[in-house]
Amino acid sequence: MTTFHNIVVVGGGGAGLRAATAIAEANPLLSVAIVSKVYPMRSHTVSAEGGAAAVIADGDSLDEHAYDTVSGGDWLVEQDAVEAFVEEAPRELLRLEHQGCPWSRKPDGRIAVRAFGGMKKKRTWFAADKTGFHMLHTLFQTALSYSDIVRYDEWFVTKLLIDEGRVHGVVAIELATGRVETIIANAVIMCTGGCGRVFPFTTNANIKTGDGMALAQRAGAPLKDMEFVQYHPTGLPFTGILITEATRAEGGWLLNKDGYRYLQDYDLGKPTPEPVLRSMELGPRDRLSQAFMHEHAKGRTIETPYGPIVHLDLRHLGAHVIDTKLPFVRELCSKYQNIDPVKELIPVRPVVHYMMGGIHTDINGATPVEGLYAAGEVACVSINGANRLGSNSLPELLVFGARAGEAAAEYVRSLRTGPRNAVYAQGNDEERRLRAELDQRRKGTERIADLRTEMQATMEEGAGIYRDGDSLEKAAVKLHELRERFDRAAIDDHSSTFNTELISLLELDFMLDIAQSIVACAGKRTESRGAHQRTDFPKRDDEHFLSHSLVHRSGEVEYLPVTITRWPPGERVYGR
Amino acid sequence: MIKMEVTRFRPGEDDAPIVQSYEVPLRKEWAVLDGLNYIKDQLDGTLSYRWSCRMGICGSCGMTVNGKPQLSCATFLTDYAPGPVRVEPLRNFPVIRDLVVDISDFMTKLPKVKPWLIHDGEVPEDEFLQTPREMDEYKKYSMCINCMLCYSACPVYALEPEFLGPAAIALGQRYNLDSRDDGALERRDVLASAAGAWACTFVGECSTACPKGVDPAGAIQRYKLTAAVSALKDFLLPRGARR
Numbered sequence A: 001m002t003t004f005h006n007i008v009v010v011g012g013g014g015a016g017l018r019a020a021t022a023i024a025e026a027n028p029l030l031s032v033a034i035v036s037k038v039y040p041m042r043s044h045t046v047s048a049e050g051g052a053a054a055v056i057a058d059g060d061s062l063d064e065h066a067y068d069t070v071s072g073g074d075w076l077v078e079q080d081a082v083e084a085f086v087e088e089a090p091r092e093l094l095r096l097e098h099q100g101c102p103w104s105r106k107p108d109g110r111i112a113v114r115a116f117g118g119m120k121k122k123r124t125w126f127a128a129d130k131t132g133f134h135m136l137h138t139l140f141q142t143a144l145s146y147s148d149i150v151r152y153d154e155w156f157v158t159k160l161l162i163d164e165g166r167v168h169g170v171v172a173i174e175l176a177t178g179r180v181e182t183i184i185a186n187a188v189i190m191c192t193g194g195c196g197r198v199f200p201f202t203t204n205a206n207i208k209t210g211d212g213m214a215l216a217q218r219a220g221a222p223l224k225d226m227e228f229v230q231y232h233p234t235g236l237p238f239t240g241i242l243i244t245e246a247t248r249a250e251g252g253w254l255l256n257k258d259g260y261r262y263l264q265d266y267d268l269g270k271p272t273p274e275p276v277l278r279s280m281e282l283g284p285r286d287r288l289s290q291a292f293m294h295e296h297a298k299g300r301t302i303e304t305p306y307g308p309i310v311h312l313d314l315r316h317l318g319a320h321v322i323d324t325k326l327p328f329v330r331e332l333c334s335k336y337q338n339i340d341p342v343k344e345l346i347p348v349r350p351v352v353h354y355m356m357g358g359i360h361t362d363i364n365g366a367t368p369v370e371g372l373y374a375a376g377e378v379a380c381v382s383i384n385g386a387n388r389l390g391s392n393s394l395p396e397l398l399v400f401g402a403r404a405g406e407a408a409a410e411y412v413r414s415l416r417t418g419p420r421n422a423v424y425a426q427g428n429d430e431e432r433r434l435r436a437e438l439d440q441r442r443k444g445t446e447r448i449a450d451l452r453t454e455m456q457a458t459m460e461e462g463a464g465i466y467r468d469g470d471s472l473e474k475a476a477v478k479l480h481e482l483r484e485r486f487d488r489a490a491i492d493d494h495s496s497t498f499n500t501e502l503i504s505l506l507e508l509d510f511m512l513d514i515a516q517s518i519v520a521c522a523g524k525r526t527e528s529r530g531a532h533q534r535t536d537f538p539k540r541d542d543e544h545f546l547s548h549s550l551v552h553r554s555g556e557v558e559y560l561p562v563t564i565t566r567w568p569p570g571e572r573v574y575g576r
Numbered sequence B: 001m002i003k004m005e006v007t008r009f010r011p012g013e014d015d016a017p018i019v020q021s022y023e024v025p026l027r028k029e030w031a032v033l034d035g036l037n038y039i040k041d042q043l044d045g046t047l048s049y050r051w052s053c054r055m056g057i058c059g060s061c062g063m064t065v066n067g068k069p070q071l072s073c074a075t076f077l078t079d080y081a082p083g084p085v086r087v088e089p090l091r092n093f094p095v096i097r098d099l100v101v102d103i104s105d106f107m108t109k110l111p112k113v114k115p116w117l118i119h120d121g122e123v124p125e126d127e128f129l130q131t132p133r134e135m136d137e138y139k140k141y142s143m144c145i146n147c148m149l150c151y152s153a154c155p156v157y158a159l160e161p162e163f164l165g166p167a168a169i170a171l172g173q174r175y176n177l178d179s180r181d182d183g184a185l186e187r188r189d190v191l192a193s194a195a196g197a198w199a200c201t202f203v204g205e206c207s208t209a210c211p212k213g214v215d216p217a218g219a220i221q222r223y224k225l226t227a228a229v230s231a232l233k234d235f236l237l238p239r240g241a242r243r
Ligand SMILES: Cc1cc2nc3c(=O)[nH]c(=O)nc-3n(C[C@H](O)[C@H](O)[C@H](O)COP(=O)(O)OP(=O)(O)OC[C@H]3O[C@@H](n4cnc5c(N)ncnc54)[C@H](O)[C@@H]3O)c2cc1C
Pocket: A010, A011, A012, A013, A014, A015, A016, A035, A036, A037, A038, A039, A040, A043, A044, A045, A046, A047, A048, A049, A050, A051, A052, A053, A131, A132, A155, A156, A157, A158, A191, A192, A193, A194, A203, A204, A205, A207, A208, A211, A212, A242, A353, A354, A375, A376, A377, A378, A390, A391, A392, A393, A394, A395, A397
């Protein structure tokens, strides 16, 4: 089967929905489709808790937001993109307000803002501690009013169609029926989110398997800065469920096994009873997660069956603050940890949270492949550099989702030629490949779950918070072995009706690509910067590495200098 | 270990649903969903079910557990010890396969209540002012994760598939009660239709089943009151004055 749209958006999270509505507004005559492996309102944006940053408060300025972002990213940041980002973010969040998003308010009815890690001013908008949930449902429900956006809900994209260096659409499976369809399009926007599931312990939902990154890389678009993986300092042990940074913004403390606020030992400032911006618990995530590792090495963490932990103390905030500002945190602690943060300490440990890297794009979301765009966590513009600041991702989805949508709408306007027969042939080949995966993986000797678990353990061990040449080399060898064993993976399920095992197989295939890209880039970057910490090269090296890495499918890595407009590289200073 | 008894069914391929039993480890931290993941990873890759966030917010993992609609990621195996734990698909929906149900009926009904902000006057350059108190008017109705537990629990929906249902009506009300919204009249034809709020006989099962405290039953009751008052107004007031 073949269908046609002017533009296909892959992914129905924050970025995808924003891109689709931007297209519909730019040119209502275009046919737009959103293809998503889950119903859009189930996308992972729904889990975001803490908030979305944009300058609105008196006394704040765009320059300060930009500087926090650039220094937070350890200068591996495209400064022109950051300038556009901070300028457009307030407009985007207001737009959501006008669409009904229930942003938390001050008593006079104006938007309230809270502090967030690495931000010098209070500028994070929030909807209690369910910000992503409210943003996503507002975006989704508003998108329902655009009746001409076509949705392919629960369709899984398996391939990008490329001919003569240009994108011509996608191939996708309808989960409910197993039907494989070639969806022809003049432009494709990848909004498929991150890849936390490559690691064993993550805040990320089951769907975050990096599909879009792998699809784009296979289609010829390089991935940028893949060595930069963010560990969030406060995840619940066992589940990996996130306890939002907003807990610390409201005044929570991190305590080691002696009840000591250990961050003061790591050049993050002096402890004060009230939270101080860009200091202590409100330092950036990379530095906090690294501090945990040092505490652990000193034997000052607490051992549990699910690994070492420290404590997050919210007790002094009291029930009122917790119930009005952090109700979801209380709910999650009580459900998943059996504790009440009003009275008890919350056990936490660093957890893989966010991918700074992604598909290489320019400031308008365009990738090097003609007609292929990307936005959201799957993309790397890069405003996040070596370490994303909390609450910059949600506004990034909107700003760059809109930009990519507008750019794609503009691009298809000037197109005159459609796909050649070769494109349809590719679609047919892909359909045959998928049939073969379904039918012929009967006699394999490897279980998908085992390969996945081994891959995840490899990544944690070889490419975790601290890495070195040796650990990365070992990881590379192991991943190579897993790649070979993947060919012998079997599936039990050969039905074409809602076959989630086939999907797991395809996702594992994508994740292995991503894991290899992360390890390849981390191995080549012989310096330490932001979230990439090499024990064998502990210093930042601007002379050689003030540049983005670009990794191709072949494993080849090249470098692209960083764009600097107004903020020359400097020291990252927190708490001083 | 604990026994999980899971309904298996592929309509069109299998004659009838069967119950399959699996033994899974009984661990303190394990949700029912962890048990299912253990089955899928270690015992039987053919079991189909939906899940994603495993933190009770994406709304994917609704199932019937020991007879009650539940989010399987937020319901724990130990609560059912020593077992068995009976896991079935959500009721009142056609089954696609095993524990996966077809929710397209809800997805078609949802846009009918126009769950988006309709504002008549000018949109301000800055934000609409909205006090915390004004937000409280609709806040709980905005907490719906579309998990469908309420539809599964609703005896009216079971008998009258035309019924808009608890979540859709609550979401219509969520906008009606928002101080920024002027769309109540546009939503009225649908919400006050025979398949809308009036179909509800106020059983209240939906609010009991709801894992997010949305209270759809309350939303429906409240709507009936407004609808009754506004119908009276329509009758008494000249056309231009109606609002
Ligand atoms: C627990 C948690 C809390 C967070 N809190 C915050 C916060 O407070 N502030 C902040 O700024 N950021 C936060 N983040 C980060 C932020 O939420 C994410 O980066 C962001 O939501 C990603 O949005 P997205 O639109 O790029 O992708 P997603 O929302 O992940 O959506 C991806 C979409 O792609 C689709 N898709 C993927 N693969 C395929 C395929 N093969 N075929 C078809 N469709 C596909 C999926 O169905 C989905 O619709 C948080 C992240 C986590 C994990």
